[in-house]
């Protein structure tokens with residue numbers, strides 16, 4: 001089993017990205033020489049992410065002015081979505097993240113992707129990331145699938161030639177029916193959308209692939225194809241992090257897993273062991289239907 005705990009081996013590694021929190025580390029955005037073992041893809045150090053939500057029910061300008069004139073402050077509610085988390089993800093591992101709704105899984109994924117800055121602590125990423133996040137950057141609905149692929153390629157910094165060759169490869173992999181690839185994305189079913197999104201994410205040959213509920217929309221045939229592609233990525237020693245309520249997927253694909261609960265890691269270890277523990281916690285037993293969708 002690959003250890004997820006902090007390693008003492010620390011040869012210096014030039015990170016390709018450091019997302020740092022404002023309170024405990026102010027080096028955000030700079031490339032720096034970081035103490036990080038070469039065999040690690042991601043190191044998460046004392047990571048906390050807090051959302052601040054304005055809980056004023058009537059958010060009118062008039063109300064805001066009235067409050068300000070009375071010297072009242074805007075009422076804010078804070079949600080600690082991730083709490084002081086430490087985690088090392090070795091290169092070439094397939095990590096599953098399970099846990100109840102609201103446990104902080106998507107928040108953690110967005111933070112690893114660099115979309116959401118840490119409130120405290122830092123994340124060091126060693127490699128190129130490609131993401132397929134449920135709430136990540138989506139496609140432009142009025143453009144065709146093909147044009148969205150080109151835009152995605154441009155955004156990932158690919159050259160024109162690279163994009164041209166990848167576009168065909170992605171379109172082939174997505175394998176949409178009846179010329180849908182040249183139709184506006186708004187006309188797609190959610191499964192078709194998922195197919196193109198998955199095809200784009202894996203075609204970028206990322207070092208680190210982040211998937212948040214990415215496999216739930218595809219049909220059985222596409223799921224199998226996605227699994228095979230992911231196995232290939234694993235064989236190429238790429239790193240994959242999968243958030244899923246489909247526990248069978250986690251069991252089948254992941255080398256190890258963590259169970260997140262209220263922003264913390266409640267358990268980590270072998271994927272089968274962790275999903276079983278989580279199922280016991282949910283008290284639902286291990287009927288095949290339960291494995292499919294929690």
Ligand SMILES: Nc1ncnc2c1ncn2[C@@H]1O[C@H](COP(=O)(O)OP(=O)(O)OP(=O)(O)O)[C@@H](O)[C@H]1O
Pocket residue numbers: 051052053079080081099100101102103104105106107108
């Ligand atoms: N943009 C946001 N603004 C405010 N609070 C948020 C935001 N996104 C998530 N939260 C809160 O942070 C906590 C963690 O949410 P998160 O989406 O990370 O959970 P999750 O484990 O991905 O859940 P699910 O299984 O439902 O996808 C929840 O309490 C949620 O209400």
Ligand SMILES: [Mg+2]
Pocket residue numbers: 105106107134212
């Ligand atoms: Mg989520």
